[in-house]
Amino acid sequence: MPKIRCSPPSPYSAKVRMSAKYAGIDFESAITVTDQPSADFLADNPLGKIPVFITDEGESIYDSRAITQYLNRISRNALFPRNAAKRTEAERLEALADGICDALLAHVYERRYRPEEMWQQSWLDLQWGKAMRGLDILNDTPPKLPKKITAGHIALRACLAYASLRFEGKWERGRSKLTRWAKRFDDKFPELTAFLPRSS
Numbered sequence: 447m448p449k450i451r452c453s454p455p456s457p458y459s460a461k462v463r464m465s466a467k468y469a470g471i472d473f474e475s476a477i478t479v480t481d482q483p484s485a486d487f488l489a490d491n492p493l494g495k496i497p498v499f500i501t502d503e504g505e506s507i508y509d510s511r512a513i514t515q516y517l518n519r520i521s522r523n524a525l526f527p528r529n530a531a532k533r534t535e536a537e538r539l540e541a542l543a544d545g546i547c548d549a550l551l552a553h554v555y556e557r558r559y560r561p562e563e564m565w566q567q568s569w570l571d572l573q574w575g576k577a578m579r580g581l582d583i584l585n586d587t588p589p590k591l592p593k594k595i596t597a598g599h600i601a602l603r604a605c606l607a608y609a610s611l612r613f614e615g616k617w618e619r620g621r622s623k624l625t626r627w628a629k630r631f632d633d634k635f636p637e638l639t640a641f642l643p644r645s646s
């Protein structure tokens with residue numbers, strides 16, 4: 447069975463595990479620590495980042511967007527529309543959700559890996575601005591939630607759960623369309639919620 451290297455709080459791990467589940471692809475989760483990467487892990491991904499998808503043949507695939515494309519191919523388009531314009535829209539939604547996560551993660555890492563007296567406020571503000579602008583755009587026009595969703599919808603759900611995990615109470619005000627969207631997503635796809643970012 448394929449293996450996904452992942453960790454419970456990671457939004458990109460959540461996205462690929464939810465995507466695999468949605469696409470009907472069985473996998474085993476291999477919880478992986480990134481702080482002190484093992485030799486095995488680095489053999490799978492020299493960047494020492496998760497998620498990594500490892501096929502039955504032992505091929506490792508990263509990063510998360512390469513994985514969602516791969517999952518889409520092996521599931522005959524379960525995750526992206528065939529129509530070119532719609533596909534671009536889904537890929538852009540995935541990129542926006544991932545980009546918000548990149549900014550939030552940079553904010554978390556600045557505070558996690560540097561002593562407090564060295565935190566760079568201008569850097570934190572720059573990252574926060576990216577994340578909040580992204581969330582504003584999405585709140586203005588939340589994507590429709592049809593029965594057949596895309597990896598873009600899944601990325602957005604993972605992103606909102608990560609924002610709530612790390613920044614609860616700091617992003618939701620004025621963005622009630624998005625918080626309602628997340629609730630509707632969970633009601634419609636309860637089988638995916640087990641993989642949403644949570645503390646390890």
Ligand SMILES: N[C@@H](CCC(=O)N[C@@H](CS)C(=O)NCC(=O)O)C(=O)O
Pocket residue numbers: 455456457458459480493494495496497509510511544551
């Ligand atoms: N662009 C990558 C980002 C992956 C990423 O940054 N993952 C984090 C965990 S959420 C990680 O592995 N961090 C460890 C590190 O950067 O050394 C993707 O989409 O997979």
